[in-house]
Amino acid sequence: MSVIGSNAASVEFIDVTKVYPNAKVAAVDNVSLHVETGKLVTLLGPSGCGKTTTLRMIAGLEMATSGKILIGGQDVTSLPATDRDVSMVFQSYALFPHMSVRENVEYGLKFSGFPKKEINERAMAGLDLVGLQDFGARLPSQLSGGQQQRVAVARALVLEPQVLLFDEPLSNLDAKLRRQVREDIRDIQTKLGLTVVYVTHDQEEALAVSDRIIVMRNAVIAQEGTPRDLYDAPASAFVADFIGEANLLDCTISRVDNGTATVALGPVNLKLPARNLPPGPAQLAIRPGRLAFENAGTPNTLAARLTKVTYVGRHLECLAETEVGQVFAICTDVNAPFKSGDNIALGFPDRAPVLIPAQSI
Template sequence: MKSPKKVYLEDLNKTFITAGKDKVVAVNDINLKIEPGEFATMLGPSGCGKTTTLRMIAGFEMPTKGNVFIGEENVANKTPDKRDTAMVFQNYALFPHMNVFDNIAYGLKILKRPKTEIKERVERILKMMKMEDFSERVPAQMSGGQQQRVSLARALVMEPGVLLFDEPLSNLDAKLRIHMRDEIRKIQQNVGITSIYVTHDQEEAMAMSDKVIIMNNGVIEQQGTPQEIYQRPINEFVANFIGRANILDGQIESFDGSDVIVNIYDVKYRAKANRRFETGQKVHVVIRPEGVIVGKQDFTVKVEKSVFMGQNHEYGVDFFGTNIEISENNPTGKTIYRIGEQMGIGFEERALHIL
């Protein structure tokens, strides 16, 4: 495999003109740097611009303005075949009349590579994918997961500098999706290839990525590691989009530069400060459902939902007129609260994040 390449998007914009001559800005002057060998996932709601961005990197859409660098080369105006990329598609895009070997070899044949080289590279990829026994099968004889592995092998055999994924697992059932996301991540780490992955599945993004890029309305809201995005969301949109979030009203009691004391309904908590705060400032505080401590007596709340899920117990409670969600891990042997009962709760200070 060749060395992985970095990807840099500079002031990238895509504006579409509708049939009514209206302008729709799909991607609005974004800047993004993806390091060589990094697995980056673009995540966001439908229409946020993530797929359009991926298609501009691939060359299937040309930018209205801005630059796309792959390695040191600006490829913004080059066709897909002139870019050092390969795409894994949502619908597999396999040739139904070709067997697995020929599907994987197709791109190399188009490039007129020698037959001996084609055979060696395809067999090496089949071995990597643990699909040596599938080389003579046609797509109709394989499951969805197997077809997706062939689609991935076909992209990898081209030895691209950058591998692109357009929601590749959305056609698979839930259990197979989990298996395939683990497989893709393992293969990507073994090969060390720069990868850009588009999905609307938050768990998929968290499980696979070195970097998560949250998009909304054509702009990047936040980018960072899965831990940073989940634990320190920059705003309410990110907090609510990635995982589940309880957003509470609070007021700053004191601030010393690194820690902040925040008052939440007359109970004081110490939280880490990620920016400057003023005494008396009203703020919003994010606490994830697993950061709520059941049984602590900081607050007494009324249970409105109580659902046993096996590895955890899910509660919904009335917290000063606002519903908050609680996820209590490993509920075996613990008190189970029923709908209508009173429950004592508190908040894990390390889990508090002030917006």
């Protein structure tokens, strides 16, 4: 049985604001959030949105200007990083190049006052957990990027922190390795029941690893929810376009009856959940993979002329011109005989379009 257990705790922000000296705007503006114990929550957003500042305030590397930060129900707002039971895995890994892998993993334990025997047991258990039990004598320079990342994870895990923080942990890895390491991180988090706050700007990465995602924009929370919530029901054009690809098309809500909107998209009439929107201008967010390819002239479809068809292995990527604008659509039938210049029709299955407010991006 592993000597590494879980000391996981919840994280809560209550009206937290961070303003840097001489800054004209807040880096984080009146943010409230809750990370449940044992869950992996991702802070997702473009550069400068406030996600890394939020992470650093959890760690105690930045102090909140106002508001409260609770870890495990305890107010840690004024505590420095050294007095918070939090470990952070940095984008650069921050491994000591002159120390062996095992010495790197043991480093934090030595400064935490663990007895020598327990330091040895925890270090070996940590390396075993990340699949590097036979690599303890090597130097970091003798490891691949993915292996170095795992050493950084092991070094954080052996301290059994209440909260484990990841700051863009996969950005230095190639695409194939990113997939593998994110699966490793998710497996370890699930196995140990760790509370993890994870920062990334990569939408696919966030969808793959998270229990919940908090999308940030301009220092505030734009939307939060499960990966499926955000993908299937974005609250705004920004979220729709940031969480995966989406066609954003202008439409008109002609009436709303018992929560169902009658929507006109050019010549197409749709019945959709109104999502509390009133009659008038709105937008539709439509995922490229949820459009139906129909024969030209099919009733209640959007006439389209293909301007580009690209084979990318698993599917065809198609650009089409329509009377409501350019539409990007994905055809999963790689043997479909589509080519540039073809006239087709695009249909809208029930789960394809989602109403969002007009001009909300």
